[in-house]
Amino acid sequence: MSRRPYVRPISAREWIFRHPRYVRYMVREFSCLFIAGWTLLMVWGLKQLADGPAAWAAFLELLKTPASVAFHGVTLAFAAYHSVTWFNLTPKALPLQVGERFVPDWVIAGAHYAAWAALSLIILVWTL
């Protein structure tokens, strides 16, 4: 009896599209591109801020261009997806045991959502 185990090859194209959950994972991972890109845009904005009022005004105008608005829209969607996936996964990483029971996942995630909403509201109102 001779053994000759067969190793099945694996490629990115092969595993990512095996099931929607892997596609969703990739979308979540891709959010980092937009969050990084937007943050770098803000670093550019810092430079403009340091250059003075005229430069800052030009930066704000740049942000109003259709390309920038579209970029912000897409970034907002990806950033929100990152937030949602992050908060939903937090209860798995940080279980809270109280006596013989665990705090339900929805409570932990819900607390994060509530904090997210509150913080966002405070910032929006503060800058109005």
Added chain:
Amino acid sequence: MARSNKPIVWGPFAAGGTLTAFLTPVLVLLMLLQPSGVSYESMHALAAHWAGKMVLAAVIFLSLWSAAHRMRITAYDLGLRADALVAALLYAATLACTGAAIYHLLRI
């Protein structure tokens, strides 16, 4: 097997991921809506204060670091096997961009 030093890069990643989860969406919205709070006067006042500088620097560093770490992982998932090289490039770029941000912050 020796314990890995991954926590050095994972710690800031986890912190940055949490920070961006709470903060980035509203900030993106802010730059879209451009309320009076993003005027030169307000932003300059924020960045001129030493505490404002520290907060801005920390937010920028953590946001970029967590994104860089995710990019590193995604590159590997997509088949780019040179992990050490990719990691070095991405983390170095993060530090460089953070350095640039701090440089400009110090000009304000």
Added chain:
Amino acid sequence: MIQLEVLRYNPETDQEPRFQRYEVPFRDDWVVLDALNHVKEELDPTLSYRWSCHMAVCGSCGMMINGEPKLACKAFLRDYPGVIRVEPLRHFPVERDLVTVIDDFVAKLARVKPWLVPKEAPGTGEYRQTPAQLKRYKQFSLCINCMLCYAACPEYGLIPEYLGPAAIALAHRWNRDSRDGGRESRQEEIAAKEGAWECTFVGACSDVCPEHVDPAGAIQQVKIESTIDWYQAHLTPWLKNEK
């Protein structure tokens, strides 16, 4: 009647695997394992596959059913329209037909010492444990070593050295057991590069786990604990940590 498309591989005669179709009766209460048993008993005795309990507790019959890792004894024919594709569990070498080489998993499991390492020298009498202490690790003790999580994990597929979900979850199970004192030695395995750090929290492992062990959660908990350990050891090395 219903059709199965089963991967066949005979190492003595085949260069690579091929698919073979079988027509089996459709019964409302049949699972894929019943269909395979019918094939073996009535149609083709050469078909090889692992199975045992037929009730989702032994973990033997894990295979890819329409591309998803499942226990063959838990996959009902009635849930699959059309032809059912049956393949060996992904990310393991194919020994023969639906039988995989599981040596890698078995070796990794042994490395994490999935048994009680007593905290103190055993005295007389039994260990005492409160229900709360039991609850702390109980979920992770439900693992039946079926390896569906390894088939689902893309990182295990891409990085053969990766310890994998079940091994890390079981290490975590023992680390959280109040009777156990083996955490330090287990950390050498699960806090290593090939341990929890290869995980990118895809979460597929927990999705497919038939016992709802949530290995993904266990691995993230290991990451957080290991990170706290690392910063404590490097920033305050004079503090000895009793866990």
